[in-house]
Amino acid sequence: MTKNEPISVPDTGQERIVVVGGGFGGINLVRALRDSDYQVVLLDQNNFHQFQPLLYQVASCGLEADSIIFPLRKIVGPFNNVRFRMAQVEKIDPKKKVVHTSAGTLNYDRLVLATGSVSNFFGNDDLEKLSIGLKDIRESLDIRSQMLHNLERAVATTDDDEREALTNFVVVGGGPAGVETAGALAEFRSHILSSDFPDLITDMMKIYLVQSGDDLLKGMSSFSSDTAKSDLARMGVDLVMGNRVKTYDGLTVATDTGLELKSRCLVWTAGVKGMIPAGVDKNCVVRGDRIKVDRYSEIESMPGHYAIGDVACMAEGEKYQDGHPMVAPAAIQQAGLLGENLIAIQRDQPTKEYSYKDKGALATIGRQKAVAEVGAVKLRGFPAWLIWCFVHVASLVGGRGRLLVLSHWMASYFTYEKGNRFIVRNPPRK
Secondary structure, three states: OOOOOEOOOOOOOOOEEEEEOOOHHHHHHHHHOOOOOOEEEEEEOOOEEEOHHHHHHHHOOOOOHHHOEEEHHHHHOOOOOEEEEEOOEEEEEOOOOEEEEOOEEEEOOEEEEOOOEEEOOOOOHHHHHHOEOOOOHHHHHHHHHHHHHHHHHHHHOOOHHHHHHHHEEEEEOOOHHHHHHHHHHHHHHHHHHHHHOOOOOHHHOEEEEEEOOOOOOOOOOHHHHHHHHHHHHHOOOEEEEOOOEEEEOOOEEEEOOOOEEEOOOEEEOOOEEEOOOEOOOHHHEEOOOEEEEOOOOEEOOOOOEEEOHHHEEEOEOOOEOOOOOOOHHHHHHHHHHHHHHHHHHHOOOOOOOOOOOOOOEEEEEEOOEEEEEEOOEEEEOHHHHHHHHHHHHHHOOOHHHHHHHHHHHHHHHHHOOOOOOOOOOOOOOO
């Protein structure tokens, strides 16, 4: 098949909705449309859904990759009106209503972009080339391989400076992903390093968390920020606040204050941007590569085209004038209402405007260390950690994934043991 040939999808005579992206937004929209009179075609470059909030645990050996990924065909299999095709969308033609993909072309009547987000390196090519992001399961496995490979090299080298660089790990970005990654690496150092690498002194492994501002966990209160700072400091994480990373050459991390850190592994969690295929009206693209949509998730100036989740920028009141937070609950809520509205359109019924329901924020820092904010209620420590565990297990797709994660966590809780520390792939940054 060439890229110009059509993708084989049965012609059922139904109005066809093409959904691009099998993340939280995409799979929940498909579920909402499963009993509708539409034919729904889900496109994704992967054949699996990945639970991004737990990517950091795969990166730090806490979970195996198959614990947090789930086959998309198993999700859509029970739905008679849904088809899945694995393909990478390259561009769309809104006038002809055609999607151009790596597997061929596909016509549609309505199109929904649920493409999510990718790491934003803000135009710094060296950072993009030499650091590792944390937005994909492959990147999680890259981080794990890099960490273990570096420690193996540190044991073998006789060069003290190189050993220092190999055992220094720099995490850039003080949001939930950065805080959780730094905390997980600190727990690996405390509970695994001495048994797996007895030739290395525990204090040799240093974890730096670099944040451009003075607070952690942006979007949460100073209560949560201060708690995260205190817990991470007690866990031995070096907090580098008020420093913006400017350059990284694979060895030296340089910040805007002149600070330099030596490290052979830099994990980038400092920013994300929407993933937009070619063909979207550029006048609809706003800051952070997000697509401007109305309160019905329809792209402005592109009737019949919609965007939900991280890639969508929907203004709502003063609080969300720059769009809703790029988190899973927003994508799930938008998908649910868009599904209802699309069914209502087909039945000539009235549609509803979307309004974001903030269900709170959670972040874990380590074993029995977490913060939770639900309305005016702010928790930390063990109660917050239990809530975090329950919410994440309940949010996983499929019973097998829930069982695997829960069993891993219970074993780790009682034994302090991590997952298998196998190096089964070459490190991405040699």
